[in-house]
Amino acid sequence: MAKLYFRYSTMASGKSLDLLKTAYNYEEREKKVVLITSGMDDRFGKGFISSRVGPPFKREAETFSKTTDLYQLVKDKYNDVNCVLVDESQFLTKKQVWQLTIL
Numbered sequence: 001m002a003k004l005y006f007r008y009s010t011m012a013s014g015k016s017l018d019l020l021k022t023a024y025n026y027e028e029r030e031k032k033v034v035l036i037t038s039g040m041d042d043r044f045g046k047g048f049i050s051s052r053v054g055p056p057f058k059r060e061a062e063t064f065s066k067t068t069d070l071y072q073l074v075k076d077k078y079n080d081v082n083c084v085l086v087d088e089s090q091f092l093t094k095k096q097v098w099q100l101t102i103l
Contacts, residue, residue, distance in 0.1 A: 004101050006089070017051035019085050020059055031082035034074055038091035039063035049087045061087065064096065071099040 009015055023033045037049050044050035044058060051057035062077075064070060070092075074084055084103055086092070092100075 012052060014051070016049055016087055017053060017057055019087050020049060020051060020057050022083070023059065023085055026083050032078065032080055034078050034081050034084045035059055035061035036064055036070065036073075036084065036086045037061045038088040039065050040091055041088045064092070066093055068096070069099060070096050071102055074103055
């Protein structure tokens, strides 16, 4: 059964870095990971998740808006996903959170 985890903390506390480390750890074990971030966040370029510690910690990601169906996004583009990681989740709608619970 899938599980949904939510991590929160203050700005500049390393949440994005933790997300990137989690993705790396899954991929190191040959697991398939999907990275998703808000299309509104373009601080490091649209469609990227980046840590403030520097450029080596930057990964390309799918983007979402308020109208994106996250369930369909993942199901249509990816097969056998082991983990979906979402950065900037404060921009998710209630409906999108529910969509994540059925992935």
